[in-house]
Amino acid sequence: MEHQRDQPVTLLDVRDLQVEFHTRDGVAKAVNGVNYCVDPGETLAVLGESGSGKSVTAQAIMGILDSPPGRITGGEVLFRGEDLLTMGAETRRRIRGAKMSMVFQDALSALNPVMSVGAQLAEMFEVHEGMTRKDSRAKAVQLMDRVRIPAAKDRVGDYPHQFSGGMRQRIMIAMALALEPDLVIADEPTTALDVTVQAQVMDLLAELQREYNMGLILITHDLGVVADVADKIAVMYAGRIVETAPVHDLYAAPAHPYTRGLLDSIPRLDQKGRQLYAIKGLPPDLTAIPPGCPFSPRCPRAQDICRTDRPPLFAVSHGRASACHFWKETLDER
Amino acid sequence: MAETAENHEVSDVVPSTAETTAEVEAVLDAPVDRGEPILQVRNLVKHFPLTQGILFKKQIGAVKAVDGISFDLYKGETLGIVGESGCGKSTVAKLLMTLETATSGEVFYKGQDITRLSGRALKAVRRNIQMVFQDPYTSLNPRMTVGDIIGEPFDIHPEVAPKGDRRKRVQELLDVVGLNPEYINRYPHQFSGGQRQRIGIARGLALNPEVIICDEPVSALDVSVQAQVINLMGKLQDEFELSYVFIAHDLSIVRHISDRVGVMYLGKMAEIGTDSEIYDHPxxxxxxxxxxxxxxxxxxxxxxxxxxxxxxxxxxxxxxxxxxxxxxxxxxxxxxxxxxxxxxxxxxxxxxxxxxxxxxxxxxxxxxxxxxxxx
Incomplete structure (x- = not known):
């Protein structure tokens, strides 16, 4: 610990990331200063509704943002202390895939339909590790076995459409984990799947994460999935993080009215509920985010200060922060 | 553009989780009076033929999408149907709407078998059974105004609203589902997902139906908007005494809205009962x-x-x-x-x-x- 370089560096440290999209209707500010970090073996869940900027943040981290129209206008993405955003394209390409990889929501469109899954898996070993064709094929079969594709040896030559949704998603996971990356970003990995298959896939992902001690960023809108697997949560709204907390604390007592509204608006499985709480209104238009707190037009707690002063992330307790002027009152409500 | 929040009074539902034996017995002793069933489904079957050959088609098998399903739907209740994709729940919806012809079996609407109806008699029944679709982005014609979309059912059933009355009636419907009646001349793309689903619901309500078949009505919506639409559907049910067949894969939502729940697996009903019977005592x-x-x-x-x-x-x-x-x-x-x-x-x-x-x-x-x- 005496030497600077021996100090453990956070695996991924996103600092004040900003992303804009230039559209016909004006500049849409999709990500407005996002900060989060992930350690090895840790699962961070990024929770948000559509348009909250959760996927765009992930794309910016991975360097797969469509640009144009997207543009990173500020911030840093430190991967083991090195800024990915200022890195040369070639260095970055070598990190992507080998050191950090991504699992997408829709496996059918993320996989190449005219290439057998075996060839797609093998390709990675050929490109990143310079293996021969034969060796890489053998590795592909091994991987498919590892993610429990039945009769992997016979199916290595099959095409994506010949697999079921759950198997395709497992192949996506195999692909993301093939080179044993340090960080995996899973963007709604189970949204398109049925609950029984979702449980299989999440179990597999958690098991592999433990095995390789990877950092995992799980992007989702499903509060149930988050509660099942995450260590900590970042809740996003209109391109900002409005609350971060360890998973138990957040569900026990949210410190932001938006989080609270989300938790109250989901029906329960274990008892017949009453009227669901509905957050009134709609998320803001990203080309015209209201001044002050972006959630203020929908917030039951909003005061004048919320409409004029943008709340910074206030430290609530260790590892907890909330971007609400009235976080104390919100916290005490429960 | 704010969607109105549902603030209507709701009588608190008695938690149906009966804790003690005494409570369970009380629940069981209470006479179950659901009245006359409005829909009776008996041994409903739908097989889609699989054929081979281009010129001479030969049937080589059948996809048994729905394979002998029976249930009743009572007035004013919600029957939830859950199951994984491919279990046939959407085919059931289409059969109830007579959008597909049943291979065999019966669907009685007020004692009349609708699977065998055609022409005028079928048209009359269809007025009373309407549908709300899953995807509010594709189920609304992008080239029609909201007024035309909601008013279109009146073209087919002019007896419900005379020509001169229609605009007013459409505006009333917009108001009922919590949209601004002035939006009547707007196009679907000018609305958010939740608002579009409200338009779909208004269209379903246009003909004052008794039964509404909802096929995954909220699965395309965000959590906060989903709650708005679910609450709206509950409010409309009380107001118009509607019966819902609520098809969804989200088990929490189905429990929230349903009086009874049927679980489907591969074209068959695996289990059916009240929400507490299914969720607390499966x-x-x-x-x-x-x-x-x-x-x-x-x-x-x-x-x-x-x-x-x-x-x-x-x-x-x-x-x-x-x-x-x-x-x-x-x-x-x-x-x-x-x-x-x-x-x-x-x-x-x-x-x-x-x-x-x-x-x-x-x-x-x-x-x-x-x-x-x-x-």
């Missing part, structure tokens, strides 16, 4: 697996829950397993399950007993297992 292994797989938004329940992780995928409905269709993924399966198709009935072990487990379940080895409430 007896079919498939229902138990399905319920245990639902992620619960409570990290404290992570360890305490009874998780059943099924292996494998749903078999193809073109070639379903013999006997019980769930047996290939069931941990209880024995020889009997492969030979004998279990009937949907109150299992013998529970017959005549005063317990909420005594409801219809199609399993040879039905037993109660509470997988929802953490230990």
């Amino acid at each position: 007896t079919h292994p498939y229902t138990q697996a399905l319920l245990s797989a639902v992620p619960v938004p409570d990290p404290a329940a992570r360890e305490g829950r009874d998780r059943i992780i099924l292996t494998g995928d749903v078999p193809s409905p073109a070639n379903p397993p013999s006997g019980c269709r769930f047996r290939t993924r069931c941990w209880k399966a024995q020889d009997k399950c492969a030979e004998e198709v279990p009937l949907l009935a109150v299992p013998e072990v529970f017959a005549g007993k005063k317990t909420l487990a005594a409801h219809e379940s199609a399993c040879h080895f039905a037993e109660e297992r509470d997988v929802v409430h953490a230990a």
